Amino acid sequence: MDVAIIGIGLHRFGRSPDLSGMQQGASAVRAALADAGLNWKDMQFAYGGSQDAGNADALVNELGLTGLQFTNIWNGCATGGSSLHAAYSAIKSGEYDVGVVVGFDKHPRGAFNAKPSDWGIDEWYGETGMMLTTQFFALKTQRYMHDHGITEESLIRVSEKAFKNGSLTPTAWRQQALSYDEIANSAMISDPLRKYMFCSPAEGGAALIICNADKAHLYSSNPLYLKTAAVRTRHYGSFEVFAPSQAMTVADASTVTASKAAFEQAGIGPEDIDVMQLQDTDSGTEIIHMAENGFCEHGEQEKLLREGATGINGSMPINTDGGCLANGEPVGASGLRQVYEICVQLRGEGGARQVPNNPKVGYTHVYGAPGLSGVNIITK
Amino acid sequence: MSNQLPVHEGLFTWPSAKPQLLGSRCVNCAEAAFPAQPDCRNCGSRETKIVELGDQGTLWSWTIQTFMPKAPYLSDETPETFQPYGVGYVEMPGGVRVESRLLPNKPEDLQIGMPMQLDIVPFRTDDNGDQIMTFSFSAVKEA
Numbered sequence: 287m288d289v290a291i292i293g294i295g296l297h298r299f300g301r302s303p304d305l306s307g308m309q310q311g312a313s314a315v316r317a318a319l320a321d322a323g324l325n326w327k328d329m330q331f332a333y334g335g336s337q338d339a340g341n342a343d344a345l346v347n348e349l350g351l352t353g354l355q356f357t358n359i360w361n362g363c364a365t366g367g368s369s370l371h372a373a374y375s376a377i378k379s380g381e382y383d384v385g386v387v388v389g390f391d392k393h394p395r396g397a398f399n400a401k402p403s404d405w406g407i408d409e410w411y412g413e414t415g416m417m418l419t420t421q422f423f424a425l426k427t428q429r430y431m432h433d434h435g436i437t438e439e440s441l442i443r444v445s446e447k448a449f450k451n452g453s454l455t456p457t458a459w460r461q462q463a464l465s466y467d468e469i470a471n472s473a474m475i476s477d478p479l480r481k482y483m484f485c486s487p488a489e490g491g492a493a494l495i496i497c498n499a500d501k502a503h504l505y506s507s508n509p510l511y512l513k514t515a516a517v518r519t520r521h522y523g524s525f526e527v528f529a530p531s532q533a534m535t536v537a538d539a540s541t542v543t544a545s546k547a548a549f550e551q552a553g554i555g556p557e558d559i560d561v562m563q564l565q566d567t568d569s570g571t572e573i574i575h576m577a578e579n580g581f582c583e584h585g586e587q588e589k590l591l592r593e594g595a596t597g598i599n600g601s602m603p604i605n606t607d608g609g610c611l612a613n614g615e616p617v618g619a620s621g622l623r624q625v626y627e628i629c630v631q632l633r634g635e636g637g638a639r640q641v642p643n644n645p646k647v648g649y650t651h652v653y654g655a656p657g658l659s660g661v662n663i664i665t666k
Numbered sequence: 667m668s669n670q671l672p673v674h675e676g677l678f679t680w681p682s683a684k685p686q687l688l689g690s691r692c693v694n695c696a697e698a699a700f701p702a703q704p705d706c707r708n709c710g711s712r713e714t715k716i717v718e719l720g721d722q723g724t725l726w727s728w729t730i731q732t733f734m735p736k737a738p739y740l741s742d743e744t745p746e747t748f749q750p751y752g753v754g755y756v757e758m759p760g761g762v763r764v765e766s767r768l769l770p771n772k773p774e775d776l777q778i779g780m781p782m783q784l785d786i787v788p789f790r791t792d793d794n795g796d797q798i799m800t801f802s803f804s805a806v807k808e809a
Binding site: 396397399401402408409410412413414415416417418421424425426428429432473474475476477478479522529530531532533534 | 673674677689697699700701707708726727728729730731732733735736737738739740741751753754755757761762763764765766767773778789800
């Protein structure tokens with residue numbers, strides 16, 4: 287049984303001071319339903335999640351009490367990936383024909399402040415100032431640069447590309463392109479990562495209508511296909527966030543195993559991907575994820591970035607809508623925003639940011655605490 | 667008379683003239699963990715024992731925390747008095763990389779591979795006037 291995506295909806299990321307997070311989720315669902323030409327009462331099931339904006343199943347208060355199965359998903363920053371995987375499985379099993387996946391959030395300003403007890407860690411870890419995702423990404427990037435000869439130039443180029451793409455994306459939060467020098471001279475936040483190399487917690491919503499592919503033609507003249515959805519957690523030795531210690535031998539990150547599983551299930555390889563979304567919590571992480579997802583060798587990123595390979599007209603366009611860097615990260619919605627953008631690109635509706643030559647295969651990768659990754663492969 | 671209390675029991679030997687970081691080692695597979703834990707994340711065994719991980723190590727990665735973290739960070743500082751602090755992973759002879767605050771807080775004073783020394787340092791004062799002590803690493807001083 288194949289799985290189709292027949293509707294996509296976004297509530298613009300950034301700040302929506304007059305709307306709750308849940309209202310932004312409802313807005314995304316309405317947009318996705320309109321895109322699919324369906325009504326809420328047609329939905330047989332829903333999966334959804336949010337970190338700070340309430341229980342997803344309370345969305346029925348906004349959208350209608352239709353009695354559908356509605357399951358809340360919470361998996362850190364990979365919540366969107368896990369929600370989509372659950373919906374994928376619900377269709378694959380044959381139990382349902384059509385349903386919705388939704389993510390939304392509304393975070394306070396400033397860095398996330400996770401509670402150690404939520405992650406099975408004692409309070410001292412947070413009290414003494416080590417429970418920060420920004421630190422982890424900096425520590426991982428610092429070591430990666432040391433091991434693989436990546437320089438600050440590459441970190442800057444990732445941000446430069448992100449904000450350029452954001453400036454071409456009407457729904458992006460950050461629409462101002464930034465120059466190489468503006469990024470290079472921005473304040474150092476957590477060495478080696480500077481202000482314009484980090485994404486910010488934000489607000490927004492994203493939703494997808496998922497359908498049994500055999501019935502997709504009933505609803506849509508241009509369905510896309512979700513070839514696979516894979517979610518994997520960390521191994522012993524993976525260097526992941528919120529880790530008071532690590533094993534001496536570094537094992538593959540959860541991203542590596544999720545990516546390999548997805549390619550294997552889809553029966554294709556990295557060379558077949560025309561456009562991709564890789565989690566870019568910060569510019570260092572996008573660089574690392576290029577290799578962890580199999581799109582290049584470790585260390586090769588420096589050359590690829592200098593050549594512009596990851597730009598919209600490059601050989602491996604990454605985060606065409608500006609990614610997390612230009613859109614911010616409403617945790618519950620972020621992974622689904624990635625899928626939304628890939629669908630826009632595969633439909634050829636990217637406007638000024640459209641990848642040329644009719645892209646046919648897209649890839650999304652989301653990463654979340656405390657070390658889990660979700661990968662989706664989407665085709666025309 | 668104020669006391670010096672560890673921020674959490676079992677992280678390091680305290681009080682001690684020559685404090686050691688404490689962790690656990692799996693009786694079955696010999697992998698070490700910090701902080702000590704009753705079960706092994708590598709092999710799943712429930713047989714682990716408390717071991718000393720040492721008081722010197724090698725810096726594996728580092729960063730500098732430049733802004734004052736929000737709660738659950740709990741120090742005596744205000745945004746005005748906050749001082750940036752280093753954070754890094756230190757490879758311990760006990761066979762595990764431990765995340766720690768670092769005393770050096772300038773990039774020019776930190777380098778991957780540099781030898782580091784454990785310090786038990788005052789972190790804050792609690793409501794009873796007791797000093798809360800935590801672990802930190804600094805550069806090994808040249809002899």
